[in-house]
Amino acid sequence: MVLINKSGIIQLENKPFKIIKTMKLYALKADFGTYMNRTQSVDPLDNLPFSGENYNDNEDFTATINKLHFRLERDVYEKKMTSDFLYEAIDFYNGPLILKPNQARTLRFYTISPKLKELLEKLNLPKHRFYPITLDIDAGKDLPYYILQIDIFMIPYVDFNKSNVYGLNVETEELTFFKTGEIKDSDELFNLREKELFSRFQSQYFTLELDWVYMAPSFLISEKSKQLFEDNNIVGMEITPFYEVESDYDEPNDLGYLNKFGGREIIINGKSTMDGLDINDFPRADKE
Incomplete structure (x- = not known):
């Protein structure tokens, strides 16, 4: 595992970004304003x-x-x-x-x-x-x-052997990164709390081909879902591309990116949200 301060450069060499095809996901919430x-x-x-x-x-x-x-x-x-x-x-x-x-x-x-x-x-x-x-x-x-x-509890749908986990120490703001498959199951994931680490997936590999997955605080929906809703004129949804959702209050996320989900990856049915993207092109707070 690697320990790095929140303000440092995040190295992602161990992340399996190149998979097969791009998985386009969209953050979903109820529309507000009309x-x-x-x-x-x-x-x-x-x-x-x-x-x-x-x-x-x-x-x-x-x-x-x-x-x-x-x-x-x-x-x-x-x-x-x-x-x-x-x-x-x-x-x-x-x-x-x-x-x-x-x-x-x-x-x-x-x-x-x-x-x-x-x-x-x-x-x-x-x-x-x-x-x-x-x-x-x-x-x-x-x-x-x-x-x-x-269901917002995604753990039963995750293959830990193909996923990357990191932990945030809320008091020190230090990040602890674990190698692919180093955290082997839900018990080890929850045990990180004993080390005062708030755990998150950096690369989350799903075992089923789901059209909706939850990554706090949003449901993320597939391109198929988005197209189905648009073709049938569904009213009341705000649908935003996964990597275009801005971080809250103009503050970077815990990985230092200005996108809420920057630096994180979801893989569904062998398709990755990061395929075809360069992590270095994601806007970072320390480069503004």
């Missing part, structure tokens, strides 16, 4: 299992969701958030946000239209589940929708 982009529930149930230590990504929430009533997001005074947002039926929303007295919890899911559900069923997704709901779009306008629960 339509209200979040759903919510205002049912004051106790012990909602949607966040914190009570939350389990794999849990079946059917019984709880069947007790809730959903609508497009309003403010605390039961008013529409702003006149700038259109309260209209679109295909893709964040949420729902679950409101209860003095507490707001959110499902780590999306709310989707029946049209979008049909398209998603044509894609290879991680473990997921659809919950049918009725969504209050506006006064007197209730329409059928679905809540999409989709």
Whole structure:
């Protein structure tokens, strides 16, 4: 392994960038600025299992969701958030946000239209589940929708023998790099916490040909997904090329790149996001 300070030059000789074909991925999020982009529930149930230590990504929430009533997001005074947002039926929303007295919890899911559900069923997704709901779009306008629960825990889909891991020491900002396959399984990955290292994949090799993968804080979708959504005029998505997503707050990512995902690679079905790209051309904070 190699230890290097966050401000130093990152050497990537051990990374298997050249694979077979380019894998184009796109960061996905709910569009913000035209339509209200979040759903919510205002049912004051106790012990909602949607966040914190009570939350389990794999849990079946059917019984709880069947007790809730959903609508497009309003403010605390039961008013529409702003006149700038259109309260209209679109295909893709964040949420729902679950409101209860003095507490707001959110499902780590999306709310989707029946049209979008049909398209998603044509894609290879991680473990997921659809919950049918009725969504209050506006006064007197209730329409059928679905809540999409989709797995963000990618470890079961990763081949550690072909992946590179690094760890960030939050206090010292030092980076520890491990060779391909040096971290052999999820136990060794989680044990890095004992060394006060926050682990991330520098090169993440997936064993299945997935159209959606999760790399915090975004779902990344395939070219096939993007084309399918565009061809069918799906409304409500903001789709940005993987390596064009800027790092938060104009600060470099932990590898020193000005792209949020700069210096990191995803390989799916032998296709790499880095194939045909030169890592030295990625914008870096120390070269600005």
